[in-house]
Amino acid sequence: MNEIIRTENLTKTYRLGETGVKALRGVSINISKGELVSIIGPSGSGKSTLMHLLGCLDTPTSGKYFLEGEDVSKLNDIQLANIRNKKIGFVFQMFNLLPHLTVLDNIILPVVYNAKSNLREAERKAMKLLESVGIEKRAKHLPAQLSGGERQRVAIVRALINDPLIVFADEPTGNLDSKTGLEIIKILKELNEEKGVTEIIVTHDPSITQFTHKIIHIRDGFIEKEIENGHVANAEEIKK
């Protein structure tokens, strides 16, 4: 499999007043195309920081980050924004939909920030994706009119609209009840199995890791262990 993410000794130190807080203390990982990876660790372990760095929302204090072979650790704000727009999709715990935009407008927002694309085409594609997650009738609704599970589906569709290289999901089930959470996991799992989308799920819920190929345990800014999952549960096994 081709490698799409490689990091070498990534560190991140936040300045808090006089002292620096070392959120990451040297993380080296490899992720290949089509992989479904979970990053797990307790809160404060640095897993969110790692996701922010991998998602190009932030730059490392030191170390190198290669995305598709390109060193992105030294890119400027504009270049990072372009990478986030074209190569990365985010699914957040808080859904992070814009409350005043309709579902459809939320979904095509990444396309609006992409100068080369066609909005009409994007709208057609958005409708198709909404259909595939079963909420095409909600296209003209506002996020507040949707249930949590529906909102997270909208967020997943938004993450997919620009055909990203990787989808990052930060605690995607954190704000959902367990049944709805499983449905969301199932959608993410199917995307990986059927469309080959590379996905990185950040979570503190061990039950989610059973569906992923690779499980990265993070603690105190280090990789505690990295497990290749020998018995990946497939989407069909997720309880209805």
Next chain:
Amino acid sequence: MKIARIIKMSLNSLKINKMRTFLSMLGVIVGVASLILITSVGYGAQYSILSNIQSLGSDVIIITPGQKTNLFKAAMSGTSTVLKPLTYEDVKYLKRKLPDARISPESRIGTDVKYGNSTVSTTSVGTNADIFLVSNYKIDSGRAFTDQDINGYRNVCILGATTRDNLFGNVDPVGQNVKINNIKYLVIGALKPMGSMGMMNLDDIIVMPITTLQAHTRVKSVQVIYAKAMDDMPMDVLGARIKSLLLVRHGTENFSINNEQQYIDLAKTVTDTFTLMLTAIGSIALIVGGIGIMNIMLASVAERTREIGIRKAIGARNIDVLLQFLMESTFISGSGGIIGIIIGVTLSLLVPQTFIPTHITSTSIIIGFSIAVLIGIFFGVYPARKASLLNPVEALRYE
């Protein structure tokens, strides 16, 4: 990023909080409305002054009723309202005493002129035959006035170029009859075009004997007297002689003697004063308005930190966020400018013209709108820049 989408998004954000949007517009509305109102009063005053002078030669003396110290007031209120007016008798007296000078009266009044089925509104100018020597009235076709026309109260008239074109088109007007207040006037000539002075079209007139004008209208006085020496008598000598002659007739100095340059200087002083007032009042109101917009935009940036984080996470560049917020502040100030213009123009039109003459120009409207837009950009840059420089990770964490 698509510009149409940016505009749509900005409008959307403003619609969400209509009351706040309106309140932030208010300062700009007041600023632009006062700016429009003040300029229209300023131009109105200038117009009123300029309409009392024609484009004369620099060797022409202008005699107006009212004392010199009140020249400004006289010009502002229109000379016809001054208590002790000049009369046509004064003109005849001066002509008798100064046979070497050309002396010409002038009185003006708004008039509707009818020819066939068409009617035009213009200004009647009552004068005498000397006007062709003291002013730049030049006969284009037909003939000038004779003393017989003046002394005989004849119903004859000479058309300004604009009036001729409006009433007759390409037809030769000489020999035709026009009607003013159902009284027939014979057109004896037409003037060459003289162009415009300030905002006044010098050709939009109909000239007739002062005697005829006084006989048929409520104008009984002479609003201004022009005098010009025909030999090489210096202007100030002629002015001094006129002054002593009129002093004898009037008993007091209830008139003023000036030349054209003094009038133009006065008009300039008045305009400069108004420009200064305009700059002061308008800019204070607009700066206050701009600060209001900045305040609202800063609050809006703080309130929408998370939205900014989301937009950045999905690929908005700093410039995209900057443009969105800048567009919002510019839209607020631009709309405020348009509303201000509407209010300012309405107020200018509502002011009674006899009380304060107002004159609205397209220049003041364009300047008013441009300043409003610039205020939005100027005071919007800081909040917009603040929004655009937010760190996406921190912005996303914001509750």
